[in-house]
Structures are given as C-alpha cells and as structure tokens.
Amino acid sequence: MIIGIPKEIMNHEYRVGLIPSDVKTLKQSNSKHVIYVEDKLGEPIGYSNNDYEEAGAKIVKNAKDIWEQSEFIIKCKEPLESEFKYLRNDMILYSFLDLAYSRELAQALVDSKVTSICGETIAGPKGNYPVLSVMSEVTGKFAAQHLATLLATNYGGRGVLIGGCAGVQPAKVAIVGGGAVGLSAANVLVGMGADVWIVDIDMTKLVNHPLVINNRVKVLYANENGIKSALDCADGLIGAVLVTATSTPKVIKREHLKLMNKGGVVLDVSVDLGGCIETSRQTTHDNPTYIEEGLLHYGVPNIPGVIARTSSITYSYESLPYVLSIANNGWREMLKMPGAIGGLNAYDGKIALKSVADSFKLPYIDTNSLI
Helix, strand or coil, X not given: CEEEECCCCCCCCCCCCCCHHHHHHHHHHCCCCEEEEECCCCXXXXXXXXXXXXXXXXXXXXXXXXXXXXXXXXXCCCCCHHHHHHCCCCCEEECCCCHHHCHHHHHXXXXXXXXXXXXXXXXXXXXXXXXXXXXXXXXXXXXXXXXXXXXXXXHCCCCCCCCCECCECCCEEEXXXXXXXXXXXXXXXXXXXXXXXEEEXXXXXXXXXXXXHCCCCEEEECCHXXXXXXXXXXXXXXXXXXXXXXXXXXCECHHHXXXXXXXXXXXXXXXXXXXXXXXXXXXXXXXXXXXXXXEEEECCCCHHHHCHHHHHHHHHHHHHHHHHHHHHHCHXXXXXXCCCHHHEEEECCEECCHHHXXXXXXXXXXXXXXX
C-alpha cells in the first residue's frame, strides 16, 4: 500500500500522524509498503528527515504530491477546507475529525466519497476510547497548567496564584465533566494546591477515584444547585463535557458565569465539538482569548497541537494497531477488531455516524452492513 503522512496545516498544529519508530514498525510489517513523509514533518518536535528515512520512509517535498500519490493518508487533525480537494473515493483517511461540529467537512466527505476512519470514535476492546483518551489526558493536564497561567494579571486574569500562599486562600476552580479530561485536569490542579470542584451526571465513574476517596476534590451532581455551588466565587472554570460523535450540550449558561469572580478564567476544552459553555467560541493559538461576562475565555480547539511531541508519541502508539490493520488487512478487517466498528465515519458518499447524518441531513450508512 502507498501510505502518506502530510504535515498538519491548522494554526500551530505540530503533531505528526506517526513518529519514526512506528513508521519503522509499519514498514517492517510489509516491506512492499511505500511510506511517504512530507519534508521536515517532525522537525518542530525533534524528529528529522533522516529519522524517518532510517525508519523506511521516503521524504516528499510537498503535501500535494503526498495526497495525490497515496492510497492511505494518516493525519492527526481533520482536513481543512484547502485540503478538501485532495479527498477522493479510492483513498482511506485516518484522522481525528470532530465531525459533529463541521457540516462543511461532513459534506466534503460525502462529496468525495472518501473512506474515513476516525481515531476518536474507536471505542477499543475495553470501551475506553484509547486514542481519544490519551489526547484527553494531554488536554486536561495542559488545560490545568494553562488556566493557572492565564489567571496572572499580565494575561488578563485577576492575579490569583492557583495554590494560594501562606495567609492567602488558593484559587477555586470548577470542572464540568469528570471524564478523562476533567480528572486529568483535577489531578494537576490538586497538585498545585487549588480548591477543585467537579460537577458531573455520573457519580458511579467517580466514586472510586483516588481524588474522591481521599477527599481531594468536591464532587456535585450537574444539576442547577450543583452548578451554582461549584461556580459561586470560582476563579476558574474548565469545560470538559464529551458526548461522542455529537455536538456538546450547553451545560453552563451565561447566567451561571455571573456567579464567578470577575477576572476569572473560562477554558472550554469541548469547544472543538461546540463547547459546553454558552459563551464559548473557537479561537486560535495566535489569538487565543477574549473577554465576555467579565471573564477571560480561552477557546483553542487543538490544545494538544502545541504539546506536540508528547501528543504525537501517544497518538502514534495508540493508533498503530489500527493503522497496521488497515495497511495490511484492509479497513473492513480493521473494523472487526474489538471495539473498532465505530471508527468508520464516512464511506462511499454516506456518513456512518447516525447522529451526524441526521443532524446535517446527509445520507447515512450502517457500518454493520459493510462488514
């Protein structure tokens, strides 16, 4: 198979689809594979062209040639509008897609008839979404440390030290959603000494977590009373709600934000799928923040893109079993792997996620009918 790994073109997105060691594993799995890597793909995160060549890849000067020559494209982030023209019906695309938030991308997948496999919708053998989960861990940890930074006055925050100091109370931070992102953020915030509150609808997944058992965080139901208690006089808010393959519900309303301390920070990690906070909107790494309701908002959708070495290593490793199966056995066989059937997002001009197809009124195909 001819496999291509182009550079990401999203603003400050430096992740790579596969790191050199995993390219080597892919090449060794079948010496007939031809693997094209775009020139200087990994340089920003410490991987040289020579590293990829030693792994068995061929360096190609421009993305256009990789897209046009490859049967199987491996990316991290979804194709942007300028890349839609490269999608075609004899191509397999492996990438995160955030499809529920972008009708334009969904339409492009339909129009091109590309076969699209998405790492974020692969549940995996344990049902824990292994590819998505590792990105969520990175995102949650970065969200916590970045919120602490944004609280500084020179960034527009209210000048609060996240862990306080002798004689001064720590910052109060509310986290909406106690999944992989929320708990990763909570771990870091607790370690920095913050007063952390988590609101969620599912207590069963939280009750045995060490942070809860050891009373390191306060956990409340995500109802009106719980949300108001968590946000009352809060200095920071992290939105970490995920409903897989569906636009995120607006859990936090504008009136809830009025309870927070002015100059506080709102960081909505779920903004890539619409956001769980009413005032959230997508921003970029170049222009990441804005003020609304007297609060500093951060809405960058590709947070792991600037933690690119860490993110690339874990994304590549967790994706590799599925990439190997697609390359060596075909995408239909890959979908037969335990928990992998949800990975198909589009095929032959139809969307394979019913919630997305219904939302955008696009043709739907049941993946079970293909395998």
